Amino acid sequence: MLQFGIDLGGTKTEIIVLNDKGDELLRERAPTPSTSYPAIVDTICSLVEQARDRFSQPYTLGIGIPGALSYQTGLVKNANTVCLIGNDLKGDIERRLNHPIVIANDADCLALSEATDGAGAGYPTVFAVIIGTGCGGGWVVNGQLISGPNAIAGEWGHNPLPWRDDGDSEAECYCGQKGCLETLLSGTGFRRQALVETGIDRTSVEWNRLYEAGDPVAIRVFERYHSRIARALASVINLMDPHAIVLGGGASNMTSIYQNVPALLPQWVFSDTVETPLLRSVHGDSSGVRGAAWLGSQQASKQ
Numbered sequence: 001m002l003q004f005g006i007d008l009g010g011t012k013t014e015i016i017v018l019n020d021k022g023d024e025l026l027r028e029r030a031p032t033p034s035t036s037y038p039a040i041v042d043t044i045c046s047l048v049e050q051a052r053d054r055f056s057q058p059y060t061l062g063i064g065i066p067g068a069l070s071y072q073t074g075l076v077k078n079a080n081t082v083c084l085i086g087n088d089l090k091g092d093i094e095r096r097l098n099h100p101i102v103i104a105n106d107a108d109c110l111a112l113s114e115a116t117d118g119a120g121a122g123y124p125t126v127f128a129v130i131i132g133t134g135c136g137g138g139w140v141v142n143g144q145l146i147s148g149p150n151a152i153a154g155e156w157g158h159n160p161l162p163w164r165d166d167g168d169s170e171a172e173c174y175c176g177q178k179g180c181l182e183t184l185l186s187g188t189g190f191r192r193q194a195l196v197e198t199g200i201d202r203t204s205v206e207w208n209r210l211y212e213a214g215d216p217v218a219i220r221v222f223e224r225y226h227s228r229i230a231r232a233l234a235s236v237i238n239l240m241d242p243h244a245i246v247l248g249g250g251a252s253n254m255t256s257i258y259q260n261v262p263a264l265l266p267q268w269v270f271s272d273t274v275e276t277p278l279l280r281s282v283h284g285d286s287s288g289v290r291g292a293a294w295l296g297s298q299q300a301s302k303q
Ligand SMILES: [Zn+2]
Pocket: 157, 158, 173, 174, 175, 176, 177, 180, 182
């Protein structure tokens, strides 16, 4: 059985085909027509049809999307590619392909990918987060992606920052709350918070470059950023005590996080020692599409 995975991103749609061992047999991408729902369905199905014709073998299909499916309606919700919202993406694709599919959030796909054969392989429980344009998370136990009745398992980004102090701003979040982790930890959140602290507007990548060059202002900005990540992860460890935490997304390329955050955790974790490894994702930008492929095979094995 082959495993097809699709990663529907804001600018590109990618397909991967894996064999049972996780070897990559095919990878192709196409631009995402992000303002047209029918064109998105057509793009996904065309990629699958081409792969199906090429291999002519039984396959499973998983799709990672920047959002989730409502359990109540089956329709897309919480998607930042807004033309997806309220549409029956699963049904429309299944009808066209005449084949069952599984859809999951892109952070869940990262978690499943890294827990299966990435940085979290071999750990009984893995909490994985994407810190990039957003701040998603996913939770895998014994190789199985956990999904609860609200389809939000692992979504730590819309909890408030814990152990808040006067330096942590409480910006409005698109979800309707104030002071969510996402407003402080995401790439845009980092930039806004650094602007509040220093009066200087720079991207997180520019700040990181200065930090690595030893700039004292950037070092102060990152000290506070590391503290916020540590507080956010400490609350996850206190609640779930994962065997490993895997970091993906743009922030996963900031090596200072792995060097500094683990030493800060014991201040807030309710334990005499903190053994939780903080790991960089192995598959990087490919984690989403690989996780989508594993998702389809996982679902098939349950049936
Ligand atoms: Zn929020």
